[in-house]
Amino acid sequence: MKGYGFLTAVPLRAEPSDRAEMVNQLLPGDTLEVLRQEEKWSLVRLDYDGYEGWVDNKQYLPFDSAAALAERGFLGTPYLWGGRSRSGIDCSGLTQVCFKAMDVWLPRDASQQFTCGVEVCPCDPRLDDLAFFQNDQGRIVHVGICLGDGRIVHASGYVRIDTLDRQGIFDGIAYTHRLHSIRRVVK
Numbered sequence: 001m002k003g004y005g006f007l008t009a010v011p012l013r014a015e016p017s018d019r020a021e022m023v024n025q026l027l028p029g030d031t032l033e034v035l036r037q038e039e040k041w042s043l044v045r046l047d048y049d050g051y052e053g054w055v056d057n058k059q060y061l062p063f064d065s066a067a068a069l070a071e072r073g074f075l076g077t078p079y080l081w082g083g084r085s086r087s088g089i090d091c092s093g094l095t096q097v098c099f100k101a102m103d104v105w106l107p108r109d110a111s112q113q114f115t116c117g118v119e120v121c122p123c124d125p126r127l128d129d130l131a132f133f134q135n136d137q138g139r140i141v142h143v144g145i146c147l148g149d150g151r152i153v154h155a156s157g158y159v160r161i162d163t164l165d166r167q168g169i170f171d172g173i174a175y176t177h178r179l180h181s182i183r184r185v186v187k
Helices: 066-074 091-101
Strands: 010-013 020-026 032-037 040-045 052-056 118-120 130-134 142-147 149-155 156-166 167-172 174-185
Touching: 010 040, 020 040, 020 052, 066 091, 066 142, 066 149, 066 156, 091 142, 091 149, 142 174, 149 167, 149 174
Parallel strands: none
Antiparallel strands: 010 020, 010 052, 032 040, 040 052, 118 174, 130 142, 130 174, 142 149, 149 156, 156 167, 167 174
C-alpha cells in the first residue's frame, strides 16, 4: 500500500516496544502495508521485500499525494542546491522525492522534469500537477507541486506554500516566479 513516508531511517522492531530488537530499517522512499494499527505501534509489511515488523506510529507519515507528502513532510525545510532530504532540499529535489514515494519516476532537474507528462490548462491546476517557471530568457528554472486550490508547495529559500495563478507564484508581497506551464504526470 503506497502512502507512508519516512524522512529519516526508522527502526523496524521485532515487538511493539522501543526496547525491542531492531530487525530492519525503513528508509526514505520505502512503502509499506499496515497490517495492524494499535494506539502507539503499527505492524507493517514492506512492499519491497515483504519484511514485517513494528514501527512507532510517530515515526511514519501517511500521505495520499505527492503534494501532501511535500506539505506534511518537508514544509519549512531549508533550501539547499542539490539537496533531497529534510536537512536541505531544492525545488526539483522536492518534486522528485515526493513523486518517487508515489511510485512515479521524475528526472533530477526542473528542466528535465518539464519533459514528463502532458501540458494542461493553467486555468485549473489539479492536486499533484507540476508547475514550471521560467527566467527572462524563457528557460525552465523552477518547479513546484500544485495543491489544486490556487496554492503551490515549492522550495524557495525553504519549502513553503504560496499562491499560484496564471502569472506565477505570489508570496503575499510580490510575484517571485513567472509561470511557464502546468504539466500533469501520471503513473
